[in-house]
Amino acid sequence: MERHAAAMRIQPGCFNTYRRKLGEVWKPLVEILDRIGIQNFSLWNIEDKVFGYCETPDGVTVSEKDWEAFHKLEEMMEGTFSWISTPGEPMRLMYEDFGVVRENKEQIRHRVFVTKLKPGMQEEYKLRHDRLAEARNGKITQGPDSNFSIWNAGDYIFGYNEIDITMETEETEESRQDTIAWETRMLEIMSWYTDDVDWITGLHHKHIQRIGYHN
Structure with a gap:
């Protein structure tokens, strides 16, 4: 399976128009997705940003005809x-921890997040997450998280994670303190758009919302 991501910015004052037009193109869009073999397609909105995620079988290519159809939409x-x-180019993958991927999405809770890096912090962000990957020593994470990917475009960070709620357990005090330490350190190099760490910072951000899904 291959994972793909894309990101866009809604023009000022155009969110309602964007949603209306998205509804108008949705049927022909999913016809193209089905024809290509794209699965688990979703669109997420926070403020003026939209993050898209999807999956394809390995080695899938998009025909010239389908690219033309995309461009028309x-x-x-x-x-x-x-x-x-x-468009047409992969976003930079900053981190991945796919764990045990669940094909059945009925008991999945999503964590999708958006942050913005401070100027010049892309490589520092990548380095910190490379160290997390190295600490796993090539092992597959067996916990509730799966399909966990973090992408970069410009100075923006977009994270996508599927969490199996049947495997979730109550947070321990030790894990809570580890989370606080990690997130506090990450605030040195980035700021949040979503509300993931509001419980630590006391700030108030919007919760990201899914505005489109097709499996």
Whole structure:
């Protein structure tokens, strides 16, 4: 399986128009997704940003005909958004911990988050997460998290994580303190758009919302 991500910015005052036009292109869009073999497609919104995630079988390519069809739908959305990522090019993968991937999504809780790095902090962010990956020593995480990927476009960070709620356990005081220490240190190099660490900082951010899904 291959994971893919994309990110865009909604133009000022155009969110309602964006959602309306998204509804207008949704049926032909999912027809293209099905034809290509794209699965687990979702769109997430926080403030003026939209993050898209999807999966494909290994080695899938998009035909010229399907690219043309995508571009026609993009033209129908014209004026409502601009790209943060580069269309047709992969976003930079900053971290992955796929764990035990669950094909059944019925008991999945999502954690999707957005942050913005301070200037010049992309490589420091990547280094810190590379160390997390090295600490696993190639082992598959057996816990509730799966399909956990973190992507970068510009100075923006987009995270996607599927959490199996049947495997979740109550947080221990030790794990809570570890989380506080990690997140507090990460605040040195980035700021949040989503409300993931509001319980630590006391700040108030919006909760990210899913605005589209197709399996």
